Amino acid sequence: MIDLRSDTVTKPTQEMRLAMFEAEVGDDVYGEDPTVNKLEEIAAHVLGKEAALFVTSGTQGNQLAVLAQTSPGDEIIMERDSHLFYYEGGAASALAGVQMRTIKGIGGAFSLDSLKRAIRSDDIHFPDTSLICLENTHNRAGGRAIPYQQMRSVYETASSFEVKVHLDGARLFNAAAALGCSAEDLASCSDTVSLCLSKGLGAPAGSVLAGSAETIKKARKWRKRLGGGMRQTGILAAPGIIAITKMAERLTEDHIHAKMLAEGIREIHGLSVVNEVDTNIVLVDVSALNQTNGHILEALKKEGILAVAFGEDVIRFTTHYDVSESDIQQTLQKINNILKIQR
Numbered sequence: 582m583i584d585l586r587s588d589t590v591t592k593p594t595q596e597m598r599l600a601m602f603e604a605e606v607g608d609d610v611y612g613e614d615p616t617v618n619k620l621e622e623i624a625a626h627v628l629g630k631e632a633a634l635f636v637t638s639g640t641q642g643n644q645l646a647v648l649a650q651t652s653p654g655d656e657i658i659m660e661r662d663s664h665l666f667y668y669e670g671g672a673a674s675a676l677a678g679v680q681m682r683t684i685k686g687i688g689g690a691f692s693l694d695s696l697k698r699a700i701r702s703d704d705i706h707f708p709d710t711s712l713i714c715l716e717n718t719h720n721r722a723g724g725r726a727i728p729y730q731q732m733r734s735v736y737e738t739a740s741s742f743e744v745k746v747h748l749d750g751a752r753l754f755n756a757a758a759a760l761g762c763s764a765e766d767l768a769s770c771s772d773t774v775s776l777c778l779s780k781g782l783g784a785p786a787g788s789v790l791a792g793s794a795e796t797i798k799k800a801r802k803w804r805k806r807l808g809g810g811m812r813q814t815g816i817l818a819a820p821g822i823i824a825i826t827k828m829a830e831r832l833t834e835d836h837i838h839a840k841m842l843a844e845g846i847r848e849i850h851g852l853s854v855v856n857e858v859d860t861n862i863v864l865v866d867v868s869a870l871n872q873t874n875g876h877i878l879e880a881l882k883k884e885g886i887l888a889v890a891f892g893e894d895v896i897r898f899t900t901h902y903d904v905s906e907s908d909i910q911q912t913l914q915k916i917n918n919i920l921k922i923q924r
């Protein structure tokens with residue numbers, strides 16, 4: 582199977598498995614797991630923040646950022662197709678008791694004007710706006726890397742209104758690689774930043790949330806309240822250290838593979854690539870084939886190719902560590918075979 586459903590499917594490398602086996606561990610609830618402590622220290626340093634917290638997932642990282650920086654009844658602002666709004670089960674409302682206000686962006690980024698209009702003034706009828714959430718790269722915008730300057734101006738606007746900013750950096754290193762800047766540069770445009778270790782960086786599980794020591798202390802308490810205080814988690818932190826220190830430099834390979842896939846698909850009659858493909862995600866519109874994307878996905882699966890539906894007529898292909906150049910060539914061949922048979 583060539584699994585292009587997501588970069589969440591990456592499996593740990595041999596080096597990671599060995600590190601898991603050899604990991605020094607302790608009780609992390611008491612702050613005594615040396616490997617978790619080392620990962621959190623490295624993550625804080627790499628992201629340019631005072632402190633970091635090892636969390637179970639990107640979703641938990643986002644939700645802890647909301648819980649630690651808002652109060653019930655507040656309003657938080659995010660782009661309409663952001664993961665926090667689209668894919669987290671309404672958790673920000675269910676857990677933090679906040680209302681989510683979305684702004685339709687272009688390429689995953691909303692304009693400063695629309696942001697200023699969305700931030701609430703001090704009126705007894707209004708909720709307080711307490712958090713603005715960014716996402717870079719932006720998944721539903723096709724893994725688009727949002728330029729540093731755009732993030733910087735949002736952060737400056739938010740600061741002028743004394744509103745905090747959280748950056749969902751599930752694929753932050755993909756953004757940094759595409760933009761030619763550092764993860765720290767991008768993270769500097771936020772008060773908190775979450776980073777997935779388990780996507781393109783290849784760790785088996787987990788994310789880190791980084792921010793001020795005060796905010797991370799609050800997030801740690803919320804993680805405990807939610808039952809996320811784990812014990813000898815050094816076994817999972819050890820591959821996380823490899824992920825954050827060694828795996829980012831190879832992400833451009835995934836981006837090259839995604840571009841190869843997109844170029845090949847553009848030559849196939851009836852298919853159109855609908856995103857810029859500046860990182861590891863390719864969004865393909867199949868509507869001209871007059872078939873549902875479900876049918877196409879089924880036919881692909883029979884040929885050993887896995888991908889996911891992304892709305893009505895779009896299929897998402899995501900490249901990652903476990904997808905090689907020959908996998909891309911094979912995928913293109915199999916797509917051609919399927920469409921020839923169906924013509």
Ligand SMILES: Cc1ncc(COP(=O)(O)O)c(CN[C@H](C(=O)O)[C@H](C)O)c1O
Pocket residue numbers: 586587588589637638639640641664665668716718719720749751752777779788
């Ligand atoms: C931008 C962003 N932020 C957060 C998350 C959540 O990470 P996890 O909770 O799955 O670890 C994801 C996962 N994205 C997954 C995927 O792309 O296959 C699915 C959609 O949840 C994400 O893309």
